[in-house]
Amino acid sequence: MNFLPHRPAAPGRPKDPEKRAAILEAAMRLFPERGYDGVSMDVIAQAAGVSKLTVYSHFEDKESLFAAAVTTCCEDLLPHGVFEPVTGQAVREALTTIGRSFTDLIMDERAIKLHQIMVAQAGQKPRLTDIFYAAGPKRTLDEMESFLRQAQATGALEVANPAHAAAHFFCLLKGIRHMSVLVGKSPLPTAAERQEHIAEVVDIFLKAFAPTARSGGAR
Secondary structure: OOOOOOOOOOOOOOOOHHHHHHHHHHHHHHHHHHOOOOOOHHHHHHHHOOOHHHHHHHOOOHHHHHHHHHHHHHHHHOOHHHHOOOOOOOHHHHHHHHHHHHHHHHOOHHHHHHHHHHHHHOOOOHHHHHHHHHHHHHHHHHHHHHHHHHHHHHOOOOOOOHHHHHHHHHHHHHHHHHHHHHOOOOOOOOHHHHHHHHHHHHHHHHHHHOOOOOOOOOO
16 A cells, blocks of 8 residues: 655756755654654754755655655665575575664664654544555565565465564564664664674574475575
């Protein structure tokens, strides 16, 4: 479902990509710091060093800017290319790369704060939470499902339900630590802790979905 209807660009001078990047950078910093309601288009314009008119020339409204900020934050740490198969790459290595990028994303301080904001907004602003889910979690699940379908097609994995398996993989990666960090009970995991946890999750996942007809396919 597309929550942000596309509108054709208005005629005029080409938009400046550097100004758009500055607006997005300001939005990605301010939304986690102040919350959705604590940020206005005026504040973002001032932080980005552009006029309010320039902000609106790139983004229709605050909701579309918020969606773009969430999407950009996700793509910075978990880019599309992570889910693209690499010739000759073992499925274990591919899963480890995805796991590392996903863990870096969910344990990023900006992402933690945005998640906390969405939990606080739940039930109050359903459209906002829909935008957040579509731009972040759903996009990630869809990418992983596509990766697993390709792994199934090549025989690297045996995955009867790629959508369910994608959700299982990310839930395993989150574990209890992510919830503990969200509620302020635990600090962010160290690099060593992340690496150990990712390796354990990949082992569990491969044991569950390793191909039975081919030996060594998931190694």
